[in-house]
Amino acid sequence: MATILIIDDERAIRKTLTEILSYEGYKIDEASDGEEGLKRFGEKAYDIVLCDIKMPKLDGIEFLEKAKEVNPDVPVIMISGHGNIDTAVEAVKKGAFDYISKPPDLNRLLITLRNAVDKQSLVTETKVLKRKVSKVQEMIGESDPIKRIKDQIEKVAPTDARILITGENGVGKELVARWIHEKSNRNSGPIVEVNCAAIPSELIESELFGHEKGSFTSAVKQRIGKFETANGGTLFLDEIGDMSLTAQAKVLRALQEGKITRVGAEKDINVDVRVIAATNKDLLKEVEDKNFRLDLYHRLNVIPIHVPSLNDRREDVPLLVEYFLDIIASEYGQPKKSIDPKAMDALKQYNWTGNIRELRNVVERLIILSAKTISLEDVENYVLPKK
Numbered sequence: 001m002a003t004i005l006i007i008d009d010e011r012a013i014r015k016t017l018t019e020i021l022s023y024e025g026y027k028i029d030e031a032s033d034g035e036e037g038l039k040r041f042g043e044k045a046y047d048i049v050l051c052d053i054k055m056p057k058l059d060g061i062e063f064l065e066k067a068k069e070v071n072p073d074v075p076v077i078m079i080s081g082h083g084n085i086d087t088a089v090e091a092v093k094k095g096a097f098d099y100i101s102k103p104p105d106l107n108r109l110l111i112t113l114r115n116a117v118d119k120q121s122l123v124t125e126t127k128v129l130k131r132k133v134s135k136v137q138e139m140i141g142e143s144d145p146i147k148r149i150k151d152q153i154e155k156v157a158p159t160d161a162r163i164l165i166t167g168e169n170g171v172g173k174e175l176v177a178r179w180i181h182e183k184s185n186r187n188s189g190p191i192v193e194v195n196c197a198a199i200p201s202e203l204i205e206s207e208l209f210g211h212e213k214g215s216f217t218s219a220v221k222q223r224i225g226k227f228e229t230a231n232g233g234t235l236f237l238d239e240i241g242d243m244s245l246t247a248q249a250k251v252l253r254a255l256q257e258g259k260i261t262r263v264g265a266e267k268d269i270n271v272d273v274r275v276i277a278a279t280n281k282d283l284l285k286e287v288e289d290k291n292f293r294l295d296l297y298h299r300l301n302v303i304p305i306h307v308p309s310l311n312d313r314r315e316d317v318p319l320l321v322e323y324f325l326d327i328i329a330s331e332y333g334q335p336k337k338s339i340d341p342k343a344m345d346a347l348k349q350y351n352w353t354g355n356i357r358e359l360r361n362v363v364e365r366l367i368i369l370s371a372k373t374i375s376l377e378d379v380e381n382y383v384l385p386k387k
Helices: 011-023 034-043 060-070 085-093 106-134 144-156 173-182 204-209 245-257 283-288 294-300 310-332 341-349 355-369 376-382
Strands: 003-007 027-031 048-052 076-080 098-101 163-166 191-195 234-238 274-279 303-306
Touching: 003 011, 003 034, 011 027, 027 034, 034 048, 034 060, 048 060, 048 106, 060 076, 060 085, 076 085, 076 106, 085 098, 098 106, 144 173, 144 303, 144 310, 163 173, 173 191, 173 234, 173 274, 204 245, 245 294, 283 294, 310 341, 310 355, 341 376, 355 376
Parallel strands: 003 027, 003 048, 048 076, 076 098, 163 274, 163 303, 191 234, 234 274
Antiparallel strands: none
16 A cells, blocks of 8 residues: 655644544655654655645745655645635646645545645556666676766756767767667657668768658658657767768768758758767867868767776676676577577687677577586587687
């Protein structure tokens, strides 16, 4: 049953509510004023809060505002004998789940509590389902470079700062971008990926900004671009070093003004998008070679995050191998295979030119071709280059 925190400076009211709600099966904690209530709220996870409005030290509206900063998902039901319609409206505007006048009607109180519990359950289920659907993989590693990246993500994710992720192919730049989005205030919106290297230069503008019907030969209908699709969320521009100079100029305008124009259109469209870019190229070298705009580079490189190669963090190889052994076995519906320590040592010393992407493929190969335990001989036969 749900746990409720009752905050009221009148002892008789607290006692009455506690007796009634305990009888109904709820677990109850009490606080005699807003300050004590806020302290308890920060120390323990509650499903619902019943809070008086007129209290010493910290009144109910002030408690509500501070509680929403601590945990915005917990329903707070305001309850007061001094209320009027203006007070009720103010409480709801500031995020209260409902407002009940004293003395509370028992049936209405119980119905409101049941609705609050249902809402809390839906919020929890939605978060769990969202995480499952998003399928954001874990960021595996305990090496210093990975710890630094995790720390950077925690700091920059809640902001709207643009981020430039650099690193070799296969190191996990997309994973870093997805975790930044997952931990951001935009995580209820979409994250839209554009692989700039995979789209022909003549089509990249249409892909990013959309086009109007008839704007060019093959434009048989209107198309919504990735900037519009990502509105309210995150746009991940992967391999941005391969973007044409013409498209770069339009991306620069979108970043500067928060507006885009579809190909073949005249009307501007406002977009609210956080841009994260990634590249395996040295963009300053590309600027010198006149392949990349310096002003765009500075717009994108507000927060630089460099993802190291797997060869630069070999101590993470065993953790990654065990992780892939687990998830690949699960995908195949097989028991997880073990790996001999000598085989693991050989994998740690291997030259991972394809980084984590290559490591995952190697582990999958070993799972398919090896016996119950992956041996050094298996690694020598199926992974190491033949001399």
